[in-house]
């Protein structure tokens with residue numbers, strides 16, 4: 365399978381209240397970062413030599429804090445270093461607070477053919493609670509500008525399960541997004557990470573998250589409404605207008621396709637090896653200054669770990685696990701070995717066997733992480 369290339373741009377204008385992704389808010393080191401990134405590409409030129417890439421994903425952080433010229437330089441360097449399929453999917457994440465029409469037109473002109481907009485909500489109060497930098501209007505303008513700039517593969521990220529959020533408030537955001545019918549939607553349940561501003565507020569008892577029943581209702585209602593609107597609920601948090609619009613890049617993470625991650629905190633996977641970079645811009649720069657890979661640590665996955673991950677990741681997707689392929693790869697017949705558990709889950713309406721695949725139902729997707737324990 366063609367590999368995927370991820371580039372982590374570790375800069376944001378300001379930290380959002382819930383965010384646990386690695387980024388810094390000083391933009392002073394952007395130039396040094398880009399120079400270091402070129403050196404890192406060089407280090408991996410041979411490692412991924414035999415594998416052509418067919419996706420590039422510029423994520424972060426906020427890639428949209430870089431100028432279009434800087435993004436152009438990075439893409440030129442990437443194209444000169446690695447082999448790419450002619451029809452590669454090239455995605456950039458953008459923050460509505462960073463962009464205007466001209467900027468998006470420049471990005472489109474660079475051959476970027478997929479844009480993922482971090483909207484999170486169309487509700488002003490929720491945007492404030494999440495400490496987003498943009499308003500409802502800026503989010504609406506960003507989506508309209510992406511269309512005007514010629515993007516025909518637009519993804520929008522949303523968050524639900526905000527403390528105090530009524531179902532009707534979430535429905536307003538879903539209705540607002542459906543008025544655009546973007547090609548792709550990611551709907552994430554808010555998770556509170558301890559080392560974030562919201563994590564600290566939560567520890568001090570300033571708010572509580574919706575309970576499990578409410579979270580389940582949010583999940584199921586979202587799935588029902590978006591499927592009724594014509595979307596395919598193809599992964600726990602992801603919906604696509606059709607499977608051609610599913611994120612080609614993200615699917616690589618779910619089926620052990622190789623991917624190379626560049627930039628601080630980026631993860632890579634090839635064969636049964638996984639490695640990840642320092643979660644520190646300073647250490648990343650220091651390592652590359654002396655030509656050392658900026659790798660924090662690595663692991664070699666055992667056959668058992670690969671089996672478990674295959675179950676864990678496969679049962680988070682609508683296509684599920686192909687039983688024949690699983691048998692060929694691991695020499696294990698899941699249907700025979702787990703017949704009782706599979707029959708129980710089937711009876712409970714959580715999984716089904718369809719076209720030789722073990723697949724979660726929508727209710728199964730809601731509890732996907734526990735399904736992998738079969």
Ligand code: SF4
Pocket residue numbers: 375376378379380383384385387424425426459482
């Ligand atoms: S813009 Fe994205 S990466 Fe940056 S702080 Fe906010 S959520 Fe995190």
